[in-house]
Amino acid sequence: MKQKKNPRFRFSGSIDMEIIRRQVKRHRRSVLGQWTIRIVVAAMIVTGTYLVIENQTYTSVATADSHKKDTEDSNQYIAFSDGVIRYSRDGVVFLNKKNKEKWIQPCQIQNPIVDVNEDVFAIADVGGNTIMIFQKSGLKGEIETTLPIEKISVSNQGIVSAILKNESTPQIISYDAVGNILVEHQVNLNSTGYPISLDMSADGENLMVSYLSTKTEH
Numbered sequence: 001m002k003q004k005k006n007p008r009f010r011f012s013g014s015i016d017m018e019i020i021r022r023q024v025k026r027h028r029r030s031v032l033g034q035w036t037i038r039i040v041v042a043a044m045i046v047t048g049t050y051l052v053i054e055n056q057t058y059t060s061v062a063t064a065d066s067h068k069k070d071t072e073d074s075n076q077y078i079a080f081s082d083g084v085i086r087y088s089r090d091g092v093v094f095l096n097k098k099n100k101e102k103w104i105q106p107c108q109i110q111n112p113i114v115d116v117n118e119d120v121f122a123i124a125d126v127g128g129n130t131i132m133i134f135q136k137s138g139l140k141g142e143i144e145t146t147l148p149i150e151k152i153s154v155s156n157q158g159i160v161s162a163i164l165k166n167e168s169t170p171q172i173i174s175y176d177a178v179g180n181i182l183v184e185h186q187v188n189l190n191s192t193g194y195p196i197s198l199d200m201s202a203d204g205e206n207l208m209v210s211y212l213s214t215k216t217e218h
Contacts, residue, residue: 078114080121081136087112087123092134103138115154117202122154124162133158133177141177151197155204163195163209170195172209183207 075088083102086093091106111126120140124131131143131152140158147164154160158177163170172195174183187195193213200207 076112076114078116078121080116081119085114085116085121085134087114092123092132094134094136094138105132105134105139107132113152115152117154117156119156120154120158122152122158122160124149124152126150131160131162131175133160141179143175143179145173147171151195153198153200153207155200156202157204159200159204161198161200161207163198172198172207174200174207 075086078085078087080094083097084095086095087109089109089112091104093104094102096102107123107130109123109125109130110128112123113126115122115124120133120135122131122133127148129145129147129149131145131149133140133142133154135158143160145162145164147166149162150165150170151163152160153162159174159182160177161172161174161183163172168189170187170189172183172185172187173181176182193211195209196212197210198207
């Protein structure tokens with residue numbers, strides 16, 4: 001049997017090492033030259049982009065949104081739901097994210113304080129007798145207390161608890177949103193101290209009260 005020859009496989013003659021060395025050097029110079037050109041071009045692009053940005057002249061300006069701020073603004077602000085509550089002695093305003101008024105509730109509150117829950121917030125007049133409960137759509141209810149208000153806390157259902165000033169016997173009273181008394185507690189200063197703050201749970205079932213008590217050692 002005759003052995004077939006592979007037409008692709010050929011033998012060359014003697015190899016000239018000097019020719020190979022020159023070809024290798026020539027290839028290295030070619031590769032180095034290509035990389036040098038690439039680096040120079042990249043540097044030119046970066047420099048050109050920087051100069052364009054630095055010397056860019058703008059012919060028009062667009063204002064996305066603006067909010068007017070009065071330097072003598074006596075309003076106070078607090079976040080609520082997906083907007084902001086703006087309140088003052090003259091009333092309460094609910095603003096959306098674009099600073100547009102959703103509703104306005106006029107009122108006369110000399111020293112307003114606010115307590116906010118997830119879906120409800122309340123505003124009270126410290127030293128006065130008015131508590132107003134609001135939800136996202138507007139006024140939910142109004143309460144008139146028989147004693148001056150010191151602190152308030154509101155639940156997510158609109159139940160409001162308040163510390164009311166009564167000389168040496170302050171009261172803690174919980175109301176529903178329309179003013180009905182749910183719980184009434186007369187504080188004994190000698191046993192518990194004076195109530196200075198309170199916080200109602202979101203479901204309106206628990207109320208935490210902080211007391212300040214002083215004792216005289218003999």
